Amino acid sequence: MEQLVESISKIPQLIVYGIISGSILTLGAVGLSLTYKILNFANFAHGDVMALGAFFALASLTFLRWLGVSATPFGSLSFGFPMIIAFIIAILLTAVTVIIIDRILYKKLRKTGRIILLVASVGVALSLRNIIQFIWGPDPQYYFKKIQIAKKILGIRIKPDEILIIGIAVLLVLLLHLFLQYTKMGKAMRATSDNMELARVTGIDTDKIIIWTWVIGSALAAVGGILVGIENKFITPELGWQLLLPIFAAVILGGIGNPYGAMAGAMIIGLSEEISTAFISTAYKPAVAFIILVIVLLFKPKGLFGGK
Amino acid sequence: MENLVGILNYLVFFAITAGIYAVLCLGLNIHWGYTGLLNIGIAGFYAVGAYTSALLSGPPPGAMDLRIFGGFELPFVVGLLGAAVVSGIIAFLIGIPTLRLREDYLAIATIGIAETIRLILKNADWLTNSVWGIKHIPSPLFDPIQSGISGFLKDYPNIPQWLKSLISNGYNWFYLILILAILALIYIVSERIVRSPWGRVLRAIREDEDMAAMSGKNIFWFKMQSLVLGAMIVGMGGSLYAHYAKFIDANTFEPFYGTFLIWVMLIAGGSGNNKGAILGAFVIWGIWAGTDFFSGYLALSGIRVASLRVIAIGILLELILLYRPQGILGEEKRVSKMIKD
Secondary structure, three states: OHHHHHHHHOHHHHHHHHHHHHHHHHHHHHHHHHHHHHOOOOOOOHHHHHHHHHHHHHHHHHHHHHHOOOOOEOOOOOOEHHHHHHHHHHHHHHHHHHHHHHHHHHHHHHHHOHHHHHHHHHHHHHHHHHHHHHHHOOOOEEOOOOOOOOEEEOOEEEOHHHHHHHHHHHHHHHHHHHHHHHOHHHHHHHHHHHOHHHHHHOOOOHHHHHHHHHHHHHHHHHHHHHHHHHHHOEEOOOHHHHHHHHHHHHHHHHOOOOHHHHHHHHHHHHHHHHHHOOOOOHHHHHHHHHHHHHHHHHHOOOOOOOOO | OHHHHHHHHHHHHHHHHHHHHHHHHHHHHHHHHHHOOOOOOHHHHHHHHHHHHHHHHOOOOOOOOOOOOOOOOOOHHHHHHHHHHHHHHHHHHHHHHHOOOOHHHHHHHHHHHHHHHHHHHHHOHHHHOHHHOEOOOOOOOHHHHHHHHHHHHHHOOOOOHHHHHHHHOHHHHHHHHHHHHHHHHHHHHHHHHHOOHHHHHHHHHHHOHHHHHHOOOOHHHHHHHHHHHHHHHHHHHHHHHHHHHOOEOHHHHOHHHHHHHHHHHHHHHOOOOHHHHHHHHHHHHHHHHHHHHHHOOOOOOHHHHHHHHHHHHHHHHHHHHHHOOOOOOOOOOOOOOOOOO
């Protein structure tokens, strides 16, 4: 009984951690959901694309440090100006890499069907992970060594970096929403997602849509990967593999192809993973996403909001 | 002569590993090759097989072990069959939520089960001895064969050195024969069943699920049988590995060795072709082991070389998918025991 009370008293803090991790997962899940629906295949390399973004940022930071760019942190955040540049470079390089992979591999396999694409993406995932490991080695890499002191707000500990993480996720999700709802390209993407054949008949350039989908998906993934690095303070080549199951669970939970569902799914996964640690060993945290996935597949396979 | 024996001994070692992979490939071939089931979590079933067999046939926990369960010291055959049964049960459970849905859901769920199993291997002290793994798993008939060999060497101390090193390796020869015998048995059974009406239903499901359903076939149930059967074969592969390596831990069942390599083997050899599955296992394991020889010439650390080798296998898979998707042998077009080609 006492133990239960103690577990429950941890929950408010864990909810905050859950929102942070849910924000990061959102960025991965939204991109995965879009590519899943528009390109019509489950991209098992998406987690490793997130890791790739994180490592491109690391490379940029190293390069800027070598150039001697001042890294004085902004206010109480743990990073400064170089991080902004790192975000931009990482987004660009990740998107370019993914488009190159699409042109030399996925594009040619598209006519053979989504299952072969899925298998190919498993190969891409392993190759990306090992390219990262080849360059940086298996040990954790740090963006910055500074240790940040958490602030206490209403008895809950949160670091300035973490507030920024949530802020960035909310901002990007909002931008994506505006893009999908109000721009011509966004509307074309939604149309393609609903029915590619019909979209093509109405004169939508579906190849252009595919490129845009990759760009948006990989940009969001790259940011998500970097935010993992900021939150955890370190990144490893295994990062992508660890993210894969939670983001897939989030996408299926929200209904494949529904970016808003993916956001909700990511929040549910993030919160459940963190809150579970009050009751079960932290070691089994990664299994929580799997258990939720199985429950969803059993009772609501089209996702919580799906089923049209 | 001695060099030759050295090479021969290496080849035996090589063939044992490749033979175990060939068993795993035959299991995946039932799933993917004949039914189109996307099992991306082979490592999970492989691990379950290995641990089940180790716990059934292995020794009770030692003084330093955290595990408090298992070690029933039952015969090897019990371990092997137990591995198949438990692996099949796990497959049945994972089949329930996924086999009614689109095929990619199974892919995600199998990754999930494989990762969850790996968490259990790493953390469940009482069952798996967590990161310390399970040690001293007995190899079948090891003691009688080994004492026979040392008795022989004592009786004939004057035989040439090369013959000595050949004979000292006798147990590996025995294990190779054991693996090849089990492989042959699984091969024959697989060939029989894919040439049966049952096997043709699986292929029909793979080609067009709706059409098969319209012909009155219970898709879910056939897929379930295929999933369970393939997982049982993979579980036996795990048992064969455990009793050869004598030691298993979570690292053995990493996604690369436990899942990805097997996929590359099957696709390279020819999905939907049991001969191709076996051929692929030997060819790809040959390439994988061969790249290890070249790695000595590269001025790189061991971990870097390992990464390069994985990247090479990854690129090889993509090249096969792009330029020879049917694999080396390709699928057998006509499968019936009534038609001889």
